[in-house]
Amino acid sequence: MTAHTGGQARTGQHATPQKPEHQEKSWHEDERPSASPLAFIERVRGAVRLVALDPAGLALGLRPGLTLADARARVPHLVAVEADPAADVRLLERLADDCDRWTPLVCLDLPDGLILDITGCAHLFGGETALRQRLLARLERLGFRAHAVIAGTPDAARALARFGRSGLVPEGEEARYVASLPVGALDLGEEATLALARAGLKTIGALAGRPSLPLSARFGEAVRVRLARVTGREDIRLTPRRALPDLIAEHRFAEPIGRAEDIEATLEGLVRQLATMLEARGQGGRRFEASFFRADGAVRRIPVETGRPTREPGAVLRLLRERLDSLADPVDPGFGFDLVRLAASRAEPLGALQVRLDGRVVEDEEIAALLDRLTARFGRARVLRFIARDTHDPGRATGLVPAHDAPAGAGSALPHGEPDEAPTRPFTLFDPPHPVEVVAEVPDGPPLRFRWRRVLHQVMHAEGPERIAPEWWRFPHGGTLSPVRDYYRVEDREGRRFWLFRAGLYEEASHPDVGMDTAPAMDMPRWFLHGLFA
């Protein structure tokens, strides 16, 4: 990174060019015959080629890109396994989750690299050299072989790691270190790389010594930009995989913890820490996330949300407990957690509360606490509030949204209807409407009887039609159903009241020059049950 933070601004990157033991699911350790070299294969343009090899295979002189037939000719006992790029990405994402322990700024570098922004994080782990060593040691324990490079810009670190270098680039020395790399390290694509090679420019050092204007005129602007980034003259920002939280409190353990009481106590301590930090800033969090980093690399995140900003340790702890209790698959400590982190995001200003004379604040607080508790237990999509939308289309006029997203009273402003009239809108709506079989007068009489869910209903009272069409910009293009609907309010003999509609018109159906026998029944208007009245 550029020196905008004043002190050391560094980017670390490590790549895992060989990924033999870690193709998930497609292959398991115990299936492997002992001491046989292993290769992952893929069909490339009609030929089956090796895409990755384990150390044993590499030692025998096999290389990625070789066809399987050639490889088998050289090493008959080679074990070949189909490559699964999707599983590789999943594995890389799990690894990235685990790397959150070093810095919150982690991004994927597909297919097999990770870029970490360690600006301002290195001192927590005893300096850059120590951080790099600890990271490599951890990866090795998890079964990966990796190259790790720390450099001033992500591109420089990436180019060096991809081309087999390993180590630490002193500040401002990027240009010197990358000079010996081939131009392929600029990652410009095959065509541009080939063009550069044909012009005799084989290394980055050869490019860097030339004036940039003729270079970009001949090979394109990308060459100049990439060159500036790789040599450390220009910096870019990384896009982290997850949004950065506003505040973090964490606890690291030399010895992993696994007992429920320990975890509980740790969480409590973290919540208190976070509350103190929030109070110092005069803020409250809307979203809290507890992350449990397992010693074996798995990471579990448990988020809870509140309806209004809070920093009360008791409330946050209660929500977390509620959430942990209601998980379908409980948090499994496995061999224990060696890092527990609590992050607050969406921090908002929160002043001291003042109780009004009528005690309303207390009541509102109680409702908010109840909503938080229910949301933590059942999930956002299950605790809802009504809202009104500005349209007359009954399917979209109102809605249910998570209670945390809607202000109280969002659904209050709706018309009540004329005095002395029966309700004109049903109590419940079906989405989508249910098709029904209807006997009705042509062209626009109300239904006489209809069959819904295999029960025949005789209509006693009916009112309609009320014609409702969506806004013109919502008219569907094509489609067999007419968007115009004629609604009827009907009541059957037992006193059940229904909201039926006819999609389309009978006139549209009976075209003069098409006889009924040639026009199939699909042209007839269809009837639906949209809702039930009380």
Added chain:
Amino acid sequence: MRPTPDITALRKTLASHEAPRLSVAGRRFSFGVEGLDSALGGGLPAGALHEIIGAAGADLPEGEAFTALLAARAAQGRPILWIRQDLMANEGGMPDARGLAALGLDPGAFLLVRARNGEQALRAASDGAACTALGAVLIEIWGEPRRLDLTATRRLALRAAESGVTLLMLRLAARVLPSASHSRWRVAPLLSVPLEARAPGPPAFALTLLRQRAGPSGVAGEAPGQNWNLTWQLEWDRDQQRFRTPDSRRKPRFLDGPALSRPVAALPAGRPAGAGRADRKAG
């Protein structure tokens, strides 16, 4: 067998402990229908559990609307927690804010919780029953979940008595089970009194009081010797925000009432008034 004096004394002590708690609320909410409210002694007590039973699954809209209306009368403007089992959405669709508003309810006062099953619904209800800021809690449960027993309802009733929150439990497609509810009702659809031009009228319900603690209860057929009728036909009066009996409303004008004066089309001048009628007969 007569209870021994010890047990009697114990019962008295227990009652003296329980009595103040149950009377914390003391408040009652009424239907707004004279005969019904007087049979209940002035309305149903708030801060208690009341059970409403819809015998068939198809009674869902009537049951829901009746319970919601009753909840609104009990809540008196305070928020209402509405706990709904997911099964209800398959059977009767999702409640619509316009439909609630059309009944005169305030959709903004409702907080809807979708519970996966009856067990979750009961858990959410017990949370809601403890929240004193709520006006009422409406619980909908389908059938007879295993957890819904005397203990569970007793717990809910005690919580409601402590907090003063009225609990209304709607049970659909359900048999009557022993429970600790203060009253138990059965609601069924009722043919409405039609409006002009045979349009369906306002929501109407057939209501039966099945059980009431310390009060008359039972269907006429179930309790021989009782001559009171504990079945009512109710209609919702949106404008007054209360229930009423359907016959209290005037009969629709065009069915059997006397014709009202209303503007008529002018007859053509210079033509005998009877001519038109003769023409029609001829045609």
